[in-house]
Each structure stands twice: as C-alpha cells, then as structure tokens.
Amino acid sequence: MTNNQWMSLLGLANRARKIISGEELSVKEIRSGKAKLVLLSADASANTTKKITDKCKFYEVPCKYVEDRFLLGQAIGKEARVVVAVLDVGFAKKLITLLD
Numbered sequence: 001m002t003n004n005q006w007m008s009l010l011g012l013a014n015r016a017r018k019i020i021s022g023e024e025l026s027v028k029e030i031r032s033g034k035a036k037l038v039l040l041s042a043d044a045s046a047n048t049t050k051k052i053t054d055k056c057k058f059y060e061v062p063c064k065y066v067e068d069r070f071l072l073g074q075a076i077g078k079e080a081r082v083v084v085a086v087l088d089v090g091f092a093k094k095l096i097t098l099l100d
Contacts, residue, residue: 006066006098007075009091010039010084014076018088021076023048026085030055035085036092037062039099041069044082052083062092064099 013019020029029035040052042065056063066072069080076084086092 003067003071006095007071009094009098010072010075010086011077013086013088013091013095016088016091018086018091019076020085020087021072021078021081021083023052023083026052026083027055029085029087030059030061033059034087035059035061036089037064037086037095039064039066039072039084039086039095041066041072041082043068048082062096064096066099 020026026038038052038056038061040049040063053063069082072084073079073081086095
C-alpha cells in the first residue's frame with residue numbers, strides 16, 4: 001500500500017468536502033446511506049472498531065483499515081482521526097483500489 005497515493009486522494013476528497021471525520025458523524029452518515037466507504041484506523045479502541053464494523057456490515061458499506069490514527073488525521077490535515085467516512089462514489093472506488 002502506497003501511503004502517498006491514498007493520503008493525497010483523501011486530502012483531495014477533504015478539500016472537495018466529500019468526507020466526514022469522527023465516530024458519531026460517521027455513524028450518522030452510514031445510517032443515512034450517504035457513506036460510500038469508511039476508513040478505520042487499526043489502532044482504534046475495541047469498542048469503536050466493533051461499533052463501526054457492525055454498522056458497516058448492516059448497512060453494506062465497505063470498511064478499510066489504515067495503519068494508525070495519525071496517518072488518517074495527517075491525510076485530511078487535522079489532528080489524529082480514528083474514523084473517516086467518504087461520501088462520494090468516485091473517491092470511494094479509487095480509495096478501495098489504492099488500499100487493497
């Protein structure tokens with residue numbers, strides 16, 4: 001997995017206002033059907049991981065893991081982030097290919 005590519009694309013999605021970060025906001029977007037992809041940091045707490053993965057399974061939203069919360073936050077130009085929901089189909093498809 002090349003860090004630069006997916007991080008750059010996530011930063012672009014952020015500038016296009018096509019992502020939401022944070023656990024509660026991401027869950028809200030998953031429930032509403034707007035989330036097309038969820039990025040979860042591998043160092044998230046067990047509780048958060050279970051909550052997000054269960055929601056993703058139930059609402060059939062793909063969920064991908066990234067190395068840690070600092071990389072995820074750095075990609076969107078913010079502090080450490082544990083969960084990011086991508087709201088655009090194009091960005092989601094490209095991120096899935098880059099993270100596989």
